Amino acid sequence: MKLLFKNIKELLQVRDNGVTKLSGAEMKELPSLKNAWLLTENGKIADFGKMEDFPQINADETINASGKILMPGWIDSHTHIVYAGNREQEFVDRINGLTYEEIANKGGGIPNSAEKLQQTSEEDLYNQSEKRLQEVMKMGTTAIEIKSGYGLTTQAELKMLRVIKKLRENYDLPVKSTFLGAHALPKEYKDNKEGYLNLIIDEMLPKVAEENLAEYVDIFCEKGYFTVEDTNRLLSAAKKYNLIPKIHVNQFNSIGGIKAGVEHEALSVDHLEVMNPEDIEQLKGSGTMPVALPSCSLFLGIPYTPARDILDAGLPLALATDYNPGSTPNGNMNLVVSLACIKMKMTPEEAINAATINAAYAIGLSETHGSITKGKAANLILTEEIPSFGFLPYSFGANHIDSVFINGKKI
Numbered sequence: 554m555k556l557l558f559k560n561i562k563e564l565l566q567v568r569d570n571g572v573t574k575l576s577g578a579e580m581k582e583l584p585s586l587k588n589a590w591l592l593t594e595n596g597k598i599a600d601f602g603k604m605e606d607f608p609q610i611n612a613d614e615t616i617n618a619s620g621k622i623l624m625p626g627w628i629d630s631h632t633h634i635v636y637a638g639n640r641e642q643e644f645v646d647r648i649n650g651l652t653y654e655e656i657a658n659k660g661g662g663i664p665n666s667a668e669k670l671q672q673t674s675e676e677d678l679y680n681q682s683e684k685r686l687q688e689v690m691k692m693g694t695t696a697i698e699i700k701s702g703y704g705l706t707t708q709a710e711l712k713m714l715r716v717i718k719k720l721r722e723n724y725d726l727p728v729k730s731t732f733l734g735a736h737a738l739p740k741e742y743k744d745n746k747e748g749y750l751n752l753i754i755d756e757m758l759p760k761v762a763e764e765n766l767a768e769y770v771d772i773f774c775e776k777g778y779f780t781v782e783d784t785n786r787l788l789s790a791a792k793k794y795n796l797i798p799k800i801h802v803n804q805f806n807s808i809g810g811i812k813a814g815v816e817h818e819a820l821s822v823d824h825l826e827v828m829n830p831e832d833i834e835q836l837k838g839s840g841t842m843p844v845a846l847p848s849c850s851l852f853l854g855i856p857y858t859p860a861r862d863i864l865d866a867g868l869p870l871a872l873a874t875d876y877n878p879g880s881t882p883n884g885n886m887n888l889v890v891s892l893a894c895i896k897m898k899m900t901p902e903e904a905i906n907a908a909t910i911n912a913a914y915a916i917g918l919s920e921t922h923g924s925i926t927k928g929k930a931a932n933l934i935l936t937e938e939i940p941s942f943g944f945l946p947y948s949f950g951a952n953h954i955d956s957v958f959i960n961g962k963k964i
């Protein structure tokens with residue numbers, strides 16, 4: 554199947570093979586071709602160029618993209634879209650003055666979602682999660698990572714991971730799976746963290762590995778959740794099963810989680826709302842991608858990741874939604890890109906790089922996704938007619954997406 558786009562106003566994020574992530578000042582550049590064409594063949598980007606050099610090509614279908622921008626689809630490297638029900642009541646509690654931490658301390662938060670999920674059948678959980686996946690795909694997400702972590706028992710964690718696996722089998726976009734058993738202490742282990750960590754390490758990890766249910770391992774390294782010591786213990790144990798760390802750190806406090814992540818060669822460290830200069834130093838020279846989640850900051854009213862400090866230190870940065878029922882009930886990458894510009898002072902070029910090529914790196918996909926490069930997957934966004942790519946983050950709250958393609962097929 555050959556699909557041809559002609560008269561593209563601007564073909565965005567055009568990169569040579571071998572560009573796998575961008576750091577510091579490199580993120581200011583967003584290479585493009587104006588008045589371009591692009592051919593997809595068998596799901597891949599086969600060729601592209603300027604209209605003035607257009608060779609005669611016979612395609613099965615031709616799209617006139619006049620006035621429109623064609624770009625790689627968004628990559629959402631951090632989500633929790635497999636969950637049951639919602640936590641609307643906590644939203645109201647926060648409006649009435651309670652903080653996220655206060656709600657967690659009085660028994661709400663993650664264990665609340667866990668109770669709901671434990672009582673939900675695998676089929677029902679799949680149906681609820683599938684709706685969210687379809688919703689975000691329509692908004693331009695063309696590759697996604699999904700975490701467990703709302704099960705908090707062996708059976709319920711495995712149920713979540715099986716749902717993620719089924720989504721991967723039933724949908725064409727890449728779906729990466731992360732085991733986040735160490736998301737919070739279940740109510741039964743409230744005073745027995747050691748016991749819960751033992752359960753994760755001795756029972757959950759071997760089963761996750763046996764069924765090959767996850768590629769990554771995660772932990773919420775934060776005051777009131779898991780310590781740096783717990784993080785070191787879990788990540789060392791997970792290494793034996795070849796699970797690569799991608800961890801929640803520095804959301805509310807800087808307690809040394811970034812150093813631990815870098816030492817364990819984490820692929821990414823995510824959240825980073827609270828960063829001190831030593832945390833930034835730790836990331837220098839590492840292969841670990843910092844990931845910011847600005848819609849979480851918006852929803853909880855907490856600080857935004859200090860993107861300028863991170864980029865000005867020469868580091869890379871990726872953006873993701875964190876779509877989950879507690880801190881970010883929203884999976885709109887377009888909004889994330891806008892917030893990064895508005896609240897984190899990233900330029901449109903930096904934000905788009907962070908949500909495409911760097912986001913691909915954060916889930917091990919930057920060889921195959923995240924840029925307009927010959928041979929990469931034809932996972933694309935075709936915008937409506939818009940004046941320029943900067944109009945995307947500028948017109949926050951609107952998506953301006955005409956159509957989304959996964960492996961060259963319109964969804």
Ligand SMILES: N=CN[C@@H](CCC(=O)O)C(=O)O
Pocket residue numbers: 662663666773801804849875877878879880881
């Ligand atoms: N911070 C930890 N985990 C999720 C929130 C979980 C929840 O509140 O349900 C996050 O990334 O924000």
Ligand SMILES: [Zn+2]
Pocket residue numbers: 631632633801875877
């Ligand atoms: Zn998260």
